[in-house]
Amino acid sequence: MKTRVIVTLKPGVLDPQGKAVHHALAGLGFSGVNDVRVGRLVELDLADGTDDAAIEDMCRKLLANTVIENYRIERA
Amino acid sequence: MKSAVIVFPGSNCDRDLATAFTAIGGSPAQMVWHGETSLPEGIDLIGIPGGFSYGDYLRSGAMAARSPIMHAVKDAAAKGVAVLGVCNGFQVLTEAGLLPGALMRNANLEFVCRDVDLTVANSQSMFTARYGEGESIRVPVAHHDGNYTADEDTLDRLEGEGRVVFRYGCTVNGSARDIAGIINDAGNVLGMMPHPERMIEPAHGGEDGRRLFEGLVEALA
Numbered sequence: 001m002k003t004r005v006i007v008t009l010k011p012g013v014l015d016p017q018g019k020a021v022h023h024a025l026a027g028l029g030f031s032g033v034n035d036v037r038v039g040r041l042v043e044l045d046l047a048d049g050t051d052d053a054a055i056e057d058m059c060r061k062l063l064a065n066t067v068i069e070n071y072r073i074e075r076a
Numbered sequence: 077m078k079s080a081v082i083v084f085p086g087s088n089c090d091r092d093l094a095t096a097f098t099a100i101g102g103s104p105a106q107m108v109w110h111g112e113t114s115l116p117e118g119i120d121l122i123g124i125p126g127g128f129s130y131g132d133y134l135r136s137g138a139m140a141a142r143s144p145i146m147h148a149v150k151d152a153a154a155k156g157v158a159v160l161g162v163c164n165g166f167q168v169l170t171e172a173g174l175l176p177g178a179l180m181r182n183a184n185l186e187f188v189c190r191d192v193d194l195t196v197a198n199s200q201s202m203f204t205a206r207y208g209e210g211e212s213i214r215v216p217v218a219h220h221d222g223n224y225t226a227d228e229d230t231l232d233r234l235e236g237e238g239r240v241v242f243r244y245g246c247t248v249n250g251s252a253r254d255i256a257g258i259i260n261d262a263g264n265v266l267g268m269m270p271h272p273e274r275m276i277e278p279a280h281g282g283e284d285g286r287r288l289f290e291g292l293v294e295a296l297a
Binding site: 013014016017020061062063065067068 | 134135138142170171176177178180181182183184185223225226250
């Protein structure tokens with residue numbers, strides 16, 4: 001069972017990497033980019049029957065640092 | 077004073093920290109592998125060293141913070157054993173929940189490696205008792221993820237409770253309120269990005285880091 005966890009910086013947390021990518025896009029001539037935030041995608045291959053609570057637990061205990069990051073779970 | 081230094085795969089300042097503990101503490105620091113589940117008996121001081129534990133995979137310090145030995149480190153910290161985390165060690169302590177906040181990528185995205193001026197913002201802690209309040213000291217930094225961040229309430233609380241013990245004298249990495257080192261609520265856990273163990277004898281170019289260890293030895297005697 002494929003599951004994706006998308007980890008993003010919380011709104012308001014400064015994202016220096018996103019800023020640099022934004023700057024580089026502007027340098028390449030792409031106009032109209034208002035902001036860039038860079039996150040992380042974790043693909044999990046889980047045993048059938050793994051419940052949502054277990055995935056939530058994985059996110060809170062390791063995959064995301066909830067001090068600065070939010071996470072979103074997408075089940076295939 | 078009995079001390080131990082935790083060694084993770086990718087630690088690279090473990091021997092520097094052990095040298096400082098041994099030279100100033102008077103007895104050899106014990107090296108403890110991250111896969112161990114207990115610490116040597118009667119330990120007074122635990123060092124979490126700098127480096128790139130687990131190759132900084134996922135987030136700096138994230139994997140190390142979940143390694144088996146950290147359960148024992150948390151138990152010891154809760155019992156009042158002194159814990160000093162330097163650089164990657166600071167990142168490990170925040171990831172482990174022993175200190176609040178997080179260390180993010182430096183604001184200018186650059187690895188910073190140079191001597192910096194620090195201000196001793198609280199000289200009452202067990203780690204800073206040998207320094208003067210507001211004293212300026214010079215200690216090296218070498219990191220990519222030293223940009224300390226926490227929510228405003230946490231920052232206010234840290235400052236209000238005197239838990240910010242070191243501040244940068246100038247902007248180094250974009251850290252909130254120029255925070256370079258903080259202690260926990262009980263005052264026995266310090267995390268700091270600069271490396272005091274790299275400034276303990278004249279051959280290092282200065283000795284400003286030495287008094288941190290001397291103060292600790294005195295406090296733990």
